[in-house]
Amino acid sequence: MWLSTEASTIMGGLFVSVQTAGTPPKASKKKPRPAGTLYRGHEGMWSWVFHRITGVAIFFFLLVHVLDTALVRVSPEAYDAVIGTYQTPIMGIGEVGLVAAIVFHAFNGLRIILVDFWSKGTRYQKLMFWIVIALWVLTMLAFVPRHLTNVFSH
């Protein structure tokens, strides 16, 4: 996949610089990564990157969520034990990430629908991207304080 190759070239770059740090002659001439540079796309490309990352993340969350919910049919005690671990602050912070991903994916999904089906959608895609970001920030500002007070006061 594109993401994994880009990520691995970034990783590769990090790895090489770590490797050469101990050997002065090599470290002195710092060369760019042998792989190509990261393509410098604009709003459209990054919105797609985030859309795919959040989409895959939500998918894996739902997969786990279906499994843990299905546990209730196997053993209610085991279900209670697993669900109990979700009450911890770490999970509470994880939930912030999950909501952040879903909210971005949902708003940007509506943007993609407009790009596809509204005749002027392609012309306003950048503006719509920033509207998505604004709506995302507003939603998170409304959600995060309330949620975290809940998480840390119980």
Next chain:
Amino acid sequence: MATATAEKPPAAADAVPSFTVTLIIRRFDPEVDEEPRWQDYDVELYGTDRVLDALHKIKWEQDGSLTFRRSCAHGICGSDAMRINGRNRLACKTLIKDLDISKPIYVEAIKGLPLEKDLVVDMEPFFESFREVQPFLQANSTPGTGKERVQSVADRARFDDTTKCILCAACTSSCPVFWTDGQYFGPAAIVNAHRFIFDSRDDQAKVRLDILNDKEGVWRCRTTFNCSEACPRGIQVTQAIAEVKSAIMRGKP
């Protein structure tokens, strides 16, 4: 300053300022290199020079082995699409003064097509997709006595944008979908299909829509807009793809 210029001979006073610019070029010689490597060059350039002039200076004055394609040098032949500072551009249309020369300029081959040497890639897969969409006029009617197929101004305007393509591959090789899936037709093939699908004189729109209504056709497009931003002809590529998508859904242009 004023007195200095007054005393200098006119030639020196009119001298155009030049700058030392560093280019870092991703080189690859298939006979020597296992992997591409970056090499830097310092070149003396004017603000009005283009990246193509810089490449020429390197090739002619410093390193004759540097390999790249160019022909017209005026943005018409589509030979010299390359990745300049991380974005696909034509070297012959990228002015040095429009780049930040306080930093090195990175130049590398376009992405997603097989690298042959330095800045040259194998364009054959790209042209293969282009040929597959039947990019030529196919009319069932014979022209009238005047020998011409008459078309209204509005009908001509319908596909004007996509007639401007020079097949440089800047769009197709900027597409993240194409990088991972070389089978995808790619924006340029769709642009050139659009040019005939929406031409009122052509009668084979249905055939082209069928070709593009494929797993590797228009539905691969994820609307990242990299193609529209890369096109040196300013073609609204993503818009053209969207129009083909909706023509497929309607079942007619």
